[in-house]
Amino acid sequence: MRKIKELRQSLLISVWFMFLTFPIMVIRVNTIDNIIEWRWMNMIYVGLGSFVFSFIWRYLLSKKQSGAKLLKADKPAYLLPMQRIFANPWMQMSALFFIAVFAVIFPFVFSSYQINIMTTALMYVVLGLGLNIVVGQAGLLNLGYAAFYAVGAYSYALLNYHFGIGFWTALPIGAALAALFGIILGLPVLRLRGDYLAIVTLGFGEIVRLVLENWNEFSFGPSGISNIPRPGFFGIELNFEQVSAYLYFLVIGICLLAIFVIRRLQNSRIGRAWIAMREDEVACQSMGIDMTRAKLTALALSSMWAGLVGVIFAAKTTFINPASFTFLESAMILSIIVIGGMGTILGVIVGAFLLILLPEYLRALSDYRMLAFGAAIVLMMIFRPQGIVTVSRRTYQFSDENHAPDISTK
Amino acid sequence: MLELSNVQTFYGNIKALGGVNIKISEGEIIALIGANGAGKTTTLMSISGIVPPRSGKIFFMGKPIHLLSPHEIVARGISQVPEGRRIFSQLTVKENLDMGAFLRKDKTGIKKDMEHVFSLFPVLHERRHQIGGTLSGGEQQMLAISRALMARPRLLLLDEPSLGLAPLIVKLIFQVIRKINQEDGATIFLVEQNANMALKVAHRGYVMDNGEITIQGTSEKLLHNEDVKKAYLGIVTAT
Numbered sequence: 077m078r079k080i081k082e083l084r085q086s087l088l089i090s091v092w093f094m095f096l097t098f099p100i101m102v103i104r105v106n107t108i109d110n111i112i113e114w115r116w117m118n119m120i121y122v123g124l125g126s127f128v129f130s131f132i133w134r135y136l137l138s139k140k141q142s143g144a145k146l147l148k149a150d151k152p153a154y155l156l157p158m159q160r161i162f163a164n165p166w167m168q169m170s171a172l173f174f175i176a177v178f179a180v181i182f183p184f185v186f187s188s189y190q191i192n193i194m195t196t197a198l199m200y201v202v203l204g205l206g207l208n209i210v211v212g213q214a215g216l217l218n219l220g221y222a223a224f225y226a227v228g229a230y231s232y233a234l235l236n237y238h239f240g241i242g243f244w245t246a247l248p249i250g251a252a253l254a255a256l257f258g259i260i261l262g263l264p265v266l267r268l269r270g271d272y273l274a275i276v277t278l279g280f281g282e283i284v285r286l287v288l289e290n291w292n293e294f295s296f297g298p299s300g301i302s303n304i305p306r307p308g309f310f311g312i313e314l315n316f317e318q319v320s321a322y323l324y325f326l327v328i329g330i331c332l333l334a335i336f337v338i339r340r341l342q343n344s345r346i347g348r349a350w351i352a353m354r355e356d357e358v359a360c361q362s363m364g365i366d367m368t369r370a371k372l373t374a375l376a377l378s379s380m381w382a383g384l385v386g387v388i389f390a391a392k393t394t395f396i397n398p399a400s401f402t403f404l405e406s407a408m409i410l411s412i413i414v415i416g417g418m419g420t421i422l423g424v425i426v427g428a429f430l431l432i433l434l435p436e437y438l439r440a441l442s443d444y445r446m447l448a449f450g451a452a453i454v455l456m457m458i459f460r461p462q463g464i465v466t467v468s469r470r471t472y473q474f475s476d477e478n479h480a481p482d483i484s485t486k
Numbered sequence: 487m488l489e490l491s492n493v494q495t496f497y498g499n500i501k502a503l504g505g506v507n508i509k510i511s512e513g514e515i516i517a518l519i520g521a522n523g524a525g526k527t528t529t530l531m532s533i534s535g536i537v538p539p540r541s542g543k544i545f546f547m548g549k550p551i552h553l554l555s556p557h558e559i560v561a562r563g564i565s566q567v568p569e570g571r572r573i574f575s576q577l578t579v580k581e582n583l584d585m586g587a588f589l590r591k592d593k594t595g596i597k598k599d600m601e602h603v604f605s606l607f608p609v610l611h612e613r614r615h616q617i618g619g620t621l622s623g624g625e626q627q628m629l630a631i632s633r634a635l636m637a638r639p640r641l642l643l644l645d646e647p648s649l650g651l652a653p654l655i656v657k658l659i660f661q662v663i664r665k666i667n668q669e670d671g672a673t674i675f676l677v678e679q680n681a682n683m684a685l686k687v688a689h690r691g692y693v694m695d696n697g698e699i700t701i702q703g704t705s706e707k708l709l710h711n712e713d714v715k716k717a718y719l720g721i722v723t724a725t
Contacts, residue, residue: 345588352574352585359572361536364560364589364637 082134090127097122140459179328183321191320195392197432198327199385204412204424205334206381211410212419213347214374215354217274220261220281221409224254224379226288226401228386233301233396234294243307247387254383257284258375266368269357281406288398300397304390323392330388334381335421341377350374411449415456417463426464487512487673488533488564488641493542493552495525495532502528504697505542510641515667515674517684517705519718520694526677527569529694530643533675534566535559546641561589565639569646569677571630575619579610582618582629586636596636603632606662624655631659635666641673642666648680656680660687681718685709693718 101122104113183191203225210218231253232246241249265276288295295301306319307326314322341347349370352360361367390396408431416427435445456463488510495503503525510516520526531537533544535556544552551559560566565586574582583603587596604611607628613621621629627647634642644663648656664687666672678684685691685705693701693714701711708714 348585348588351577352588355574355576356572358536358568359574361556362534362560362566362568362572362634363585364557366555366557368555 082131082138086127086130086134089130090123093126094119094123136459183324188317188320191324193433193436195320195324195327197429198324198331199388199392200409200412200428200432201331201425202327202334202381202385203409204416204428205338205421206378206385207409208413208419208421208424209338209341209350209378209381210374211413212424213342213354214350214371216269216371216374217271217277218375218378219274219278219403219406219410220284221277221378221382222401222403222405223261223281223284224257224382225386225389225405226284226398227254227257227379228383229390229396229400230288230295230301230386231383232387232390233304236304237301243305243387243391247384250387251380251383254386255376255380257383258377258379259372261379262372262375266371278403278406281401281403285398285401288401295398298397298399300395300399302395304394304396306394307391323388327388330384338421346370346373411453413463415453415463417465420463420465423463423465430464487514487547488675489543489545490529490533491543491545493529493532493539493544495528495537495539497528497537502697503532503539506532506694506697506699508692508699510673510675512673513667513671514690515663515676515688517681517688517691518675518677518694519679519681519684519691519708519714521717522679524694525697526694527645528697530566530645530675530677533559533643534564536566557589560637563638563640564643565634565637565641566643567630567634567645567647570649571623571626573618573621573626573629573633575617577618578615579618579621579629580614582633583636586633589637595638599636599638603635606635606665607632624651624659627651627655627659628662631662635670635672639672641675644674644676646677646679648678648683656683663687681714682709 098119101118102115104115106113182194186194203221207218207221210216228250231250232241232243235241235246235249261277261280265273268276289298291297306314307322309322349360349365352363352365353367353370353374357367360370389400393400412427412431413424414427415430416425417423438445438448488508490506490508493503493506494501506525506529508516508518508529518526518529528537532539532552535551535554535558539552542552543550546559546562546564549562551562551564554562574585577585580600583600584596587599590596604614607625609625610628610632613625618626618629627649631644631647647659647663651659660683663674663676667674676684676688685708688705690703691705691708692699693708701708701714703711709719
């Protein structure tokens with residue numbers, strides 16, 4: 077009975093779609109021969125396609141709803157099969173080992189094109205991890221993250237142009253400058269939260285970009301800065317392929333550093349303060365948490381990573397201009413966290429690889445990239461709003477009641 | 487122990503407190519009662535520094551605290567249980583309690599205090615791994631009080647602990663409040679709508695109206711005051 081109802085609904089939808097797409101898909105006016113072509117086959121394709129699609133859609137939705145009921149009774153957090161496998165420490169170790177081996181031999185096996193894509197993806201991993209500090213852990217929505225990325229890139233480019241400062245000196249300076257900008261942004265927005273904070277950060281991102289675009293004497297405007305030197309390797313001249321591999325390992329190192337530092341931060345006092353701030357600001361204050369400090373450290377520590385990656389970006393492309401730091405860039409990094417799963421390190425890594433590598437390997441579909449992007453986010457929000465990887469920490473653990481009270485601190 | 491002298495607090499241009507004077511001595515339970523919008527919660531917010539007073543002075547243990555920020559005030563030994571409980575709903579009960587001890591570094595002391603709050607509210611021990619948001623209203627209130635106790639406060643500010651709870655749970659919570667006061671020696675400042683219950687536990691009480699203290703005295707006296715009876719206890723005496 078229900079199946080028939082679903083089929084009828086899908087049929088109606090397909091008829092509706094055929095009607096809607098009739099003018100653009102069926103009729104074609106040939107202006108050269110002055111005739112009208114009727115492409116009826118297209119109509120059938122649209123009808124069949126939308127019928128099948130709608131049927132699958134409805135099936136998944138109903139499955140999800142009944143699934144949600146089941147889950148509520150069973151346990152709150154659903155883990156992917158992948159996560160369940162990785163719960164086993166032995167599997168974890170061997171997987172890590174294989175990933176490490178793969179990462180090390182990667183640049184010696186694949187072409188420099190592949191290495192470049194992978195380096196970009198890894199840079200986005202670090203950017204995602206950095207933004208995740210503010211958005212995922214401290215719960216402050218930051219839509220102007222690309223601005224800090226720009227600060228890093230321009231600080232290397234300009235310092236090198238004016239003072240001839242090298243890559244390795246610029247790396248900490250770029251990071252520190254970006255962190256400083258984080259604090260500068262943080263001071264006026266201390267009292268803001270939610271939508272208002274999002275608007276201010278969005279505005280900040282645009283301000284930085286517009287300043288770079290229009291202040292010709294300072295940043296050379298839209299024409300950007302070229303001939304930025306690649307990072308040096310103990311004074312040895314490297315050819316293009318060697319530089320690619322070198323940058324690849326450099327980014328891997330920064331990635332590992334980011335993962336290590338952010339893991340430590342999550343379990344630290346400041347990490348706990350961020351969680352409290354995300355959950356409830358009044359309660360956070362009455363716990364004795366210094367919210368001003370917590371907010372500013374979150375913004376500074378998050379911007380710092382963007383600054384680091386910015387310096388690497390400038391060194392990698394050897395040319396930067398403001399067009400690389402638009403709102404789209406911020407939105408991209410935000411999507412990485414949302415799709416991957418907010419607040420988790422593994423989620424951000426998975427999200428970055430998906431969003432950066434998929435478009436590269438699906439170059440054929442590049443015209444429809446934004447369309448696929450939008451569709452993917454809509455689908456995510458409906459079927460897995462918590463992201464691909466959920467925080468698996470939040471599980472019930474019913475222990476034996478006769479057991480001694482387990483209140484040891486983690 | 488705590489002294490508010492002529493405290494005035496504003497929300498923007500709106501005056502919420504117009505010169506409040508309150509004195510609390512060590513070891514007391516003080517109730518602050520009043521109608522909705524009288525300024526009871528604002529009084530607590532002013533003490534804890536979340537909504538700092540515009541003028542007037544607040545002294546705690548003889549030292550002025552009205553210029554300090556909220557976290558410094560907590561560090562001095564004033565803990566607040568905010569109105570509407572405001573537990574961390576995504577964290578487990580145990581993590582909520584850990585959050586309460588945020589400023590403390592003595593691990594053994596924290597562990598001992600956690601056992602202590604579990605003995606006050608055994609149901610919390612049962613639910614220690616459960617997420618805060620899935621607790622019932624009463625359990626959430628117990629958690630909110632326990633979380634504040636984890637900071638080992640000298641002065642505990644309670645904002646409407648009976649809000650939206652069943653009478654039996656309210657009774658249990660007030661028993662624990664009395665126990666905390668007698669056994670742990672914590673001074674308690676209680677804001678309540680439930681005037682009858684609050685005055686039965688408290689030693690002294692203040693009645694607030696329109697941002698000002700209108701009546702004050704011992705609980706006994708307030709319980710028998712005609713105005714209080716009419717306005718807050720709902721008892722109409724034959725005249």
